[in-house]
Structure formats: structure tokens, C-alpha cells
């Protein structure tokens with residue numbers, strides 16, 4: 001380990017005042033809103049340094065990160081090339097109002113749009129904002145506008161699209177809306193083909209078909225409440241999907257699913273909006289996860305890893321008919337920091353870097369290896385009820401010894417043990433593991449390691465997970 005922490009529990013702030021860890025925690029308790037995040041641990045670590053797949057706290061504890069800031073840091077912490085791009089931009093044009101132009105905004109939009117055209121055969125444009133939720137909001141305006149003001153959307157049970165008001169309305173958890181009332185229409189939530197928890201006796205593909213047939217049933221007669229057969233018009237503007245559910249527990253649908261779903265949507269004039277905020281930017285081995293599934297989105301939303309978690313940048317791509325300036329005019333949305341030059345410079349560097357090698361093949365190779373190791377580990381731990389993955393989006397569903405009953409308490413214990421930072425990493429070193437929990441029953445460890453992770457680090461991750469499982473089972 002090269003990183004040397006400062007003397008234990010002391011911090012030097014910009015004003016050069018040294019504060020102890022206790023003082024910092026007291027300040028947090030008194031002055032930080034607790035509304036803008038959730039502390040899953042009673043005493044979350046205070047981190048000081050990060051590099052590659054590792055993050056280090058103020059006590060010098062090293063953690064192998066298997067969730068990489070909810071998949072925002074796909075190219076490893078402190079990626080030298082992307083950090084350099086940010087530094088270069090700071091030294092040249094760090095700030096510029098969005099009413100003016102800068103090169104990297106234009107080149108980034110062109111790069112994404114040309115790539116979409118090459119892959120999907122549709123011309124389109126790119127529209128920027130700052131965070132994922134804000135881009136989802138922008139997409140809501142776009143599809144409402146394109147459908148002449150229809151405000152109803154379909155979305156999936158288990159789906160997550162963010163916590164602003166519009167994004168919460170199409171996110172399935174009522175918990176995110178409960179205190180705030182409705183500022184717009186809540187989506188109609190449709191079951192996602194979560195095969196592991198689906199009815200017994202159906203293959204994954206059959207279950208995919210079944211879910212689409214159930215959805216299609218809604219359009220059979222006007223009495224199912226969504227379709228006017230006389231006018232040939234649906235009451236709904238769009239269907240919001242995550243190709244692979246993120247917060248929902250990295251649930252991978254059958255490969256036939258979106259093709260079948262899109263047929264129903266096209267038949268009824270409903271747009272397909274694909275939220276790639278978590279699964280995009282090569283998390284699944286392709287730039288966009290929807291590329292695995294053989295359908296063309298009408299609108300695609302991105303964020304997080306496009307800048308490797310450096311300056312925030314998000315956006316939407318939409319096909320020309322929906323987004324050209326004659327139909328979606330200037331000022332339809334605006335945010336001061338949209339297309340900020342540090343964000344666009346880093347994102348442009350990231351997409352250019354991805355073009356220089358067969359990055360996708362590398363991710364698929366590592367993902368297959370990681371998944372095989374997890375399947376091997378599953379033989380020793382019956383509590384690993386389901387393991388699955390696509391690229392380096394991997395899931396471990398924690399259950400009782402029956403391999404099915406969700407066990408949230410065990411999942412929490414595993415994560416607590418992993419975060420203690422004292423697992424045996426070999427060669428006399430100790431290490432923690434940063435894990436994230438998702439899933440409908442909060443019993444899924446969603447693994448999103450750095451796409452730059454090495455094979456030896458995958459082996460280490462498996463050894464550390466094995467120890468965390470053993471410890472949690474003993475408690």
C-alpha cells in the first residue's frame with residue numbers, strides 16, 4: 001500500500017484548522033441535513049484517498065470497492081487519463097455560460113449522436129444536464145411535449161429513476177413520495193420479468209413472453225383503462241425502463257423481453273425511454289446496455305459514469321423527430337451547470353478512450369470470470385440464493401438456507417462485516433470491502449466493480465466475500 005494517511009483521526013481543512021474525527025462527526029450531527037443521503041452504517045468511514053479499485057479512510061484502512069459510487073466510477077478511482085483531462089480543462093476554460101459554445105460540448109454531443117446512429121440507424125441529438133434525476137426530468141418534458149401534453153407514463157415495479165419530483169413519480173417506491181404529495185401523475189407500474197422470483201415452471205424466456213402478454217392485455221379493450229380503440233390512442237406518453245434494474249437488484253431480464261415489449265409499444269404509439277444512468281457506459285460490456293437486447297430506444301438517458309464520477313454531467317439522446325429545435329425549442333429546459341466544460345471535457349476524453357480498444361470484450365471477459373467465481377462460491381454458501389451477471393453488473397441474492405426466502409438481516413450483517421476493514425487480504429494485510437445493497441427485498445448485493453479491475457483483484461474480492469459470508473453466518 002503506497003498511501004500514507006495523515007496522523008490518525010486528524011484533518012487539515014482549507015483554513016488549516018486541525019479537527020479530530022470526533023469534532024468532525026459532531027459538526028456533521030449538528031450542521032448536515034440528513035435528508036440528502038442515507039447512512040446505512042452507524043458510523044460511516046470518513047474517506048481521504050482513492051485510487052484504482054481501492055478507497056482509503058482517515059485511519060489508513062484500505063477497502064476494495066465493489067460498488068464504485070453506484071457505478072459512477074467505471075474507469076477506476078483517480079483514472080490518470082481522465083483526471084488529466086479535468087486538470088487540462090481547469091487550466092484552459094473551466095467556466096463558461098451555457099448560452100455560449102465550447103468545443104468539448106459540441107464534440108461530445110456529436111460523438112454520442114453519431115455512435116447512436118451507427119448502432120441503431122436513427123439520427124438524433126444530445127441534450128445536457130447535471131445529474132441523473134435532472135436528465136430524467138428533461139426527458140419527461142420531451143415525451144410530454146412529443147405526445148402533445150400526455151402526462152401519464154408506464155414504468156416497472158422495482159424501477160428507480162431518481163428522487164426529484166418527476167423522477168420519484170415514475171420510481172416504483174411509494175416511500176420516496178409518501179411525505180411530499182403528488183406534483184404530477186404517478187406512473188402505472190408494470191411487473192418486470194424477475195425470473196428468480198417469478199412463477200415456477202416457466203423458463204426465463206417464457207416468463208419474458210408472459211410479462212409482455214400481461215401488459216398487452218391492457219390494450220385489448222377500452223375497459224382496461226389505457227387505450228381508446230376508436231381513436232386508436234393510448235392515454236400514456238412513454239414507458240420508462242431500466243434495461244437491467246439497478247436499485248431493484250441488478251435483475252437481468254430475458255433477452256427476448258424488450259423486443260416483444262417494443263412491438264406492443266410501437267403498435268400503440270407509446271415511446272420507449274431507456275434509463276442508462278446506472279447500466280450505461282460499459283457497465284454491461286456495451287456503451288449502452290440496451291444494445292444487448294435488439295431494440296432501438298426513442299429516448300435514452302445517461303449520467304453517472306460518463307465523466308467517471310468527476311464533474312457531474314448527464315443528458316438525454318432522442319431521435320430527431322422528438323428533439324429537433326422546431327418541436328423542442330430553445331430553452332425547453334435550462335440549468336446553469338448543464339454542459340459544464342469540465343464535465344464535457346472529461347466525458348469526451350472517456351468516449352475517445354473507449355474507442356481506442358475493444359473495451360467491451362475486456363469487460364465481458366472479466367465479467368464472465370467474476371460470475372464463474374461467484375457460482376463456485378455459491379456451492380459453499382447456500383445463502384447465495386441467486387447469482388447472475390451481465391458484463392460487470394453482478395448480483396448475489398442473499399436468502400435463507402432454502403436458497404429462496406429473502407434474508408435482509410443476513411445481507412446487512414454481510415455488509416457490516418465487509419465494512420469493518422479487517423478481512424484477511426493475505427501477505428499480512430487487512431482490507432475492507434465496499435458493498436451496496438439493492439433488490440425488492442433489500443437482500444441483493446449489487447456488485448459494480450471498476451471495469452479496470454484486475455483478475456487478481458477479482459480473486460481477492462471472492463476471498464473477501466467468502467470471509468464476510470462466514471463471519472455473518474456465525475453471528
Ligand SMILES: Cc1ncc(COP(=O)(O)O)c(C=O)c1O
Pocket residue numbers: 070131132133134136160161162163242246247275276277278279303304
Ligand atoms: C437507473 C437510475 N436512474 C436515475 C438515477 C438518478 O440519478 P442521480 O442520482 O444522479 O440523480 C439513478 C441513480 O442511482 C439510477 O440508478
